[in-house]
């Protein structure tokens with residue numbers, strides 16, 4: 270049975286075409302910053318808040334960040350963990366994810382085995398997701414020991430994504446790496462979308478409405494932005510991104 274957050278995401282994709290999710294990296298912000306970013310993003314029309322980063326964060330700080338977000342917005346909070354330490358009981362859901370192109374079994378299934386009992390204990394809604402690192406891949410690629418799929422090999426990205434879907438994953442995430450110089454190219458998104466039946470998430474290096482529009486037009490169902498949300502003109506930029514992707518697919 271699908272959980273509440275997953276149903277909400279699917280419904281919103283169906284109604285809006287492509288949707289936007291705001292990523293907050295708890296390592297980069299105070300709890301106060303996090304609540305301000307979440308509130309601004311919500312007012313700009315973001316569908317949900319993802320919380321996670323690629324490196325270290327203390328458990329207490331993660332708890333405080335999620336609590337601060339939940340105090341100001343009612344849209345779903347979804348954990349985006351890089352490890353077992355990325356789990357807190359205060360969120361609504363968790364991307365229960367496997368890094369499909371990691372060479373380290375820890376990121377394929379090891380961390381998931383350690384984390385699963387906590388997810389159960391905390392009553393978090395697990396949303397199964399296949400994570401594929403592409404292009405420069407950023408910190409996530411290094412930490413996750415991924416063999417990144419080059420941007421000029423869209424068919425390889427499609428094979429990874431399809432394997433994830435056949436293994437039962439209900440979302441696929443193409444990750445260009447936070448702060449990537451170039452976002453995932455439309456040709457790669459198109460090739461992946463062509464073979465997939467499950468929703469496609471795309472993120473990494475998306476900074477402008479033009480880039481978001483290009484990703485959505487190529488088939489991204491969910492656009493994730495992180496860095497943009499921390500900029501001084503974040504509210505306007507996120508509104509522009511959301512407006513652009515709605516127009517494309519609605």
Ligand code: 1GP
Nearest residue numbers: 447448472473474495496
């Ligand atoms: C990282 O895809 C996300 O996991 C977001 O990347 O910070 O570049 O928006 P940015």
